[in-house]
Amino acid sequence: MPVATPEKIAELADRLFYERGFATTSFADIAGALGISRGNFYHHFKTKDAILDAVMARRLEQRKLWLAEWAALGPRAALHRFIDILTVNEAKIMAHGCPVGGLCQELARLNHAAQPGAQAIAGLFIDWLAAQLVLAGGREELARHLFGRAQGVAALANITGDKALMQAEVKALHLWLDEVLNGE
Amino acid sequence: MPVATPEKIAELADRLFYERGFATTSFADIAGALGISRGNFYHHFKTKDAILDAVMARRLEQRKLWLAEWAALGPRAALHRFIDILTVNEAKIMAHGCPVGGLCQELARLNHAAQPGAQAIAGLFIDWLAAQLVLAGGREELARHLFGRAQGVAALANITGDKALMQAEVKALHLWLDEVLNGE
DNA sequence: GTCTATACGGCGATAGAC
DNA sequence: GTCTATCGCCGTATAGAC
Numbered sequence: 277m278p279v280a281t282p283e284k285i286a287e288l289a290d291r292l293f294y295e296r297g298f299a300t301t302s303f304a305d306i307a308g309a310l311g312i313s314r315g316n317f318y319h320h321f322k323t324k325d326a327i328l329d330a331v332m333a334r335r336l337e338q339r340k341l342w343l344a345e346w347a348a349l350g351p352r353a354a355l356h357r358f359i360d361i362l363t364v365n366e367a368k369i370m371a372h373g374c375p376v377g378g379l380c381q382e383l384a385r386l387n388h389a390a391q392p393g394a395q396a397i398a399g400l401f402i403d404w405l406a407a408q409l410v411l412a413g414g415r416e417e418l419a420r421h422l423f424g425r426a427q428g429v430a431a432l433a434n435i436t437g438d439k440a441l442m443q444a445e446v447k448a449l450h451l452w453l454d455e456v457l458n459g460e
Numbered sequence: 461m462p463v464a465t466p467e468k469i470a471e472l473a474d475r476l477f478y479e480r481g482f483a484t485t486s487f488a489d490i491a492g493a494l495g496i497s498r499g500n501f502y503h504h505f506k507t508k509d510a511i512l513d514a515v516m517a518r519r520l521e522q523r524k525l526w527l528a529e530w531a532a533l534g535p536r537a538a539l540h541r542f543i544d545i546l547t548v549n550e551a552k553i554m555a556h557g558c559p560v561g562g563l564c565q566e567l568a569r570l571n572h573a574a575q576p577g578a579q580a581i582a583g584l585f586i587d588w589l590a591a592q593l594v595l596a597g598g599r600e601e602l603a604r605h606l607f608g609r610a611q612g613v614a615a616l617a618n619i620t621g622d623k624a625l626m627q628a629e630v631k632a633l634h635l636w637l638d639e640v641l642n643g644e
Numbered sequence: 645g646t647c648t649a650t651a652c653g654g655c656g657a658t659a660g661a662c
Numbered sequence: 663g664t665c666t667a668t669c670g671c672c673g674t675a676t677a678g679a680c
Binding site for chain 2: 645646647648649
Binding site: 424425436437438 | 555557560561562568569579582607609611612615616629632
């Protein structure tokens with residue numbers, strides 16, 4: 277008899293929403309993977325949207341921790357570390373795409389009320405990139421460009437399934453970053 | 461009493477699959493928008509996957525026509541015209557993302573059997589870009605990079621909803637293309 | 645070609661026993 | 663905190679009348 281906590285449920289839902297999508301993940305999927313019954317589920321979360329909120333809050337806090345860790349490396353290394361998300365999560369991104377961009381697009385298509393929450397996670401990255409760029413002596417406007425480039429690499433990896441291509445694109449992004457930080 | 465043909469159904473399903481996603485578009489949605497009953501629907505398509513196949517076949521043929529038209533402009537103009545899909549379909553892309561990348565990602569998440577068909581549409585663009593690049597005197601390897609860049613701009617537009625940003629990114633892509641074609 | 649009627653399963657959600 | 667039982671709705675899909 278497993279003991280389910282809101283944290284454990286949110287953790288599992290986070291993974292399933294990423295791997296299968298929010299709309300196509302059911303309570304039965306989450307409960308089944310967790311080893312509890314559907315009924316018990318509602319003791320912790322009243323509605324599906326409540327789980328989504330918990331998952332997004334969880335992601336937001338986790339990303340804040342990551343960004344704080346990376347910032348401690350110094351701005352230049354931090355920016356390169358951002359690019360390396362693509363390398364660290366290579367297999368997952370090739371299989372399921374980018375969790376941030378994927379959720380944004382899905383909620384946009386569903387006209388879901390939680391859409392601003394998903395956009396806020398992307399905004400967290402963009403604002404952080406802008407701050408690190410300024411610290412590294414670059415132009416802060418490049419933050420959104422860099423974020424978009426990363427989204428493009430993730431999409432390309434997901435579409436083609438080509439690992440070598442993904443690695444080449446990541447390498448090119450690192451080179452681009454060095455160029456713009458060195459004043460070209 | 462509207463007369464429904466397979467073509468009309470596929471055309472409408474194409475639009476709805478793009479705007480709302482495949483999994484979250486029901487027969488009732490399509491039938492309702494078309495003005496026919498659900499029952500009548502099955503006279504034309506036996507299963508939902510059959511509609512998806514028809515939609516993908518339709519998209520493939522339509523894209524082939526576009527690419528043939530653009531190729532007639534000459535390779536250099538053709539490549540710029542590719543980038544301008546983002547401008548021509550600006551509003552739709554901001555609202556629903558890229559139809560090609562979006563379908564690929566959704567089918568990947570659903571582990572859907574039609575996934576290769578969606579990837580084939582992307583492959584059509586990439587192969588065409590490679591051919592045009594060679595004709596324009598550029599390196600054919602840049603085709604996948606350019607396709608990925610366009611995916612990134614679409615994702616960025618969809619996430620941020622920032623029209624001016626999207627236009628700036630498109631402009632930057634045009635400049636990049638001119639640079640690589642002029643031998644930098 | 646179009647319709648109504650219907651089958652059957654899975655969904656989100658609730659009630660209440662243990 | 664966990665379970666079973668149940669509700670009502672909507673999903674895909676089928677049968678058959680007009």
